[in-house]
Amino acid sequence: MNSASFAMATDDRTLIHDDDDRTLLMPAPGGQPTLVMPRPAASRVGRPSAGVELQRLVAGINPLLGAASVLLALVAQLRATTSHADPLALRRQLLERVAEFEALAGANGVPRPQVTAARYLLCSFLDETIAGTPWGAGGAWAERNLLQEFHEERWGGDKAFELLERLGEDPKINADLLELFYVCLALGFEGRYHGRPDGRARLDAIAARVLEVVRPAGAQHASRTLAVQWQGVATRGHRDRTAMPLWVLCSVAAGLLLGLFLWLNARLDEQARPVFRQIHAVPAALRVERTQAAAQPRLAPLLRDDVAQRRVELREEALRSLLTLPADTLFAAGSARVLPAQQALLARIAQALNAQPGQIVVIGHTDDAPVASLQFPSNWHLSRERAQAVMAALVQHGVRSDRLRAEGRAEVEPLAPNASPAQRALNRRIEIELRPPRP
Numbered sequence: 001m002n003s004a005s006f007a008m009a010t011d012d013r014t015l016i017h018d019d020d021d022r023t024l025l026m027p028a029p030g031g032q033p034t035l036v037m038p039r040p041a042a043s044r045v046g047r048p049s050a051g052v053e054l055q056r057l058v059a060g061i062n063p064l065l066g067a068a069s070v071l072l073a074l075v076a077q078l079r080a081t082t083s084h085a086d087p088l089a090l091r092r093q094l095l096e097r098v099a100e101f102e103a104l105a106g107a108n109g110v111p112r113p114q115v116t117a118a119r120y121l122l123c124s125f126l127d128e129t130i131a132g133t134p135w136g137a138g139g140a141w142a143e144r145n146l147l148q149e150f151h152e153e154r155w156g157g158d159k160a161f162e163l164l165e166r167l168g169e170d171p172k173i174n175a176d177l178l179e180l181f182y183v184c185l186a187l188g189f190e191g192r193y194h195g196r197p198d199g200r201a202r203l204d205a206i207a208a209r210v211l212e213v214v215r216p217a218g219a220q221h222a223s224r225t226l227a228v229q230w231q232g233v234a235t236r237g238h239r240d241r242t243a244m245p246l247w248v249l250c251s252v253a254a255g256l257l258l259g260l261f262l263w264l265n266a267r268l269d270e271q272a273r274p275v276f277r278q279i280h281a282v283p284a285a286l287r288v289e290r291t292q293a294a295a296q297p298r299l300a301p302l303l304r305d306d307v308a309q310r311r312v313e314l315r316e317e318a319l320r321s322l323l324t325l326p327a328d329t330l331f332a333a334g335s336a337r338v339l340p341a342q343q344a345l346l347a348r349i350a351q352a353l354n355a356q357p358g359q360i361v362v363i364g365h366t367d368d369a370p371v372a373s374l375q376f377p378s379n380w381h382l383s384r385e386r387a388q389a390v391m392a393a394l395v396q397h398g399v400r401s402d403r404l405r406a407e408g409r410a411e412v413e414p415l416a417p418n419a420s421p422a423q424r425a426l427n428r429r430i431e432i433e434l435r436p437p438r439p
Contacts, residue, residue: 062176063108064118065183067101071122075129075187076409079361082319082435084135094126094146114177117163121181123147124156125189132359134319134438157191164206171213182210186380188407195402200388298434299323302352311345320435321356323349327365327386327428334371336385338393346390349432350397358436360404362391365431367424368411384408390430 065072074094084090098119105115123146130136130145147153164181167174185207193199298321299314306312313324330342338346353360364383376382387406395401416423 062179063110064105064114064176064180067105067108067110068118068122068180070097071101071126072183072187075125078126078129078133078136079188079407082134082317084133087135087141091141091146095149098123098146098150110176114174117167117177118180120147120151120156121160121163121177121184121189123150124160124191125184125187127155128157128189128191128194134435157194160189160191161206164210168210168213175214178210178214182207182214185210186384186408188405190405197401200391200401200404200406204388298356298436299352302355303348306345306348312349319438320433323432323434325390325430325432326425327430328425330390330430331386334376334382336376336382336389338389343393343397346393347397350394350399353394353399353403353432353434356434356436358403358434360394360399361431361433361435362387362394362404362406363431363433364390364406364408365413365427365429366411367414367427368418369424379410380408382408383410386430390432394432 071094074097101122102115102119105118106112110118127145127147130141135141145154147156153159164178167177167181171178185203190199190203193202196202296318297316300307300316303312303314303323307314311325311329315322315324325345330338332339364385364387366379366383368379371379371382376385384406385408387408391404391406394404411418411427414427415429416426418424418427
């Protein structure tokens, strides 16, 4: 961390930055806090009312997400690349985009400490993404990355989650930052948990907790407001024979609250969907090049029969091998549980992957038909859960977990227009990408 002195604040929960705007957090007295995200129902003095919170949840995309959409879009594009012709030029472009993010967020009224915190998170995420590519693991990028340019730190994997701990201490004040952090987790940010045996499970638990905080807060506040003094004051010696039984009132209240939660859930997904689509709509000037080299056989020898029977499609290139499996054969409709009949196929795929070195990315795709349920609020959740289910099956069949990563892309990368049932089925798929180490 930069050695510059911290500016003191009356509230230790406030994000602090130093005079040159590089230092991110002021540690709490007595050491670092543990990751305890408080329940939204916990009352704090000075917090917005339930009505204000409800308006915030459904009014639209928060200004940090809007300002960060281009940078978030680059994550998905950069991760999919196997080479880049000019990493130094890309770094200059990214530095400009980060500066544009700061200016836009500031113009949208985001306080400077929150802009600085968001910048730290975004730089850490972009650096982690580029470090995971064959062309970004060394060379000029490794010598000076984005985090060094803005914060004089080489790696933000630990401090980013310390930031999350601090944000969780006051989720209403930090709601926009928490939503941005959730999007980064959903897009694959791992930080300190990268490569850990329990890393995926820990990240899933953290993401679920953050989502629990930022989504249903309005519903829980409404629940508390509706419950105040519902029964009234009984008159001494008089029994109200016209009152409905308690279980009826509880059932009605539960139904109303469930309806409110589902409505909030749908509205939040409706407002977030454009951001996720923007993630894959990168300006042409920032698109990175893909290598179109001759294919090298890696997985084909062990999967020849499955490819011939069209149980799986295989495309092998010089710097990657891509397996594509129809989601309709792997899962029941609307489910993320792998069908037992497909375990044998996944076992053969695991055997082929174990015969080759390199990192493996499991990617879930859906069609554009909306899905909305308590289990899967959106296609993004469904595609990610399906990718994680396939990843878990590969681990069960012997693939090391530190080689694997799961991503959900929803409907944003279709193979065909969603104009017919056959085309929709083509777009519902699981891709398994093997990225061997570069020679």
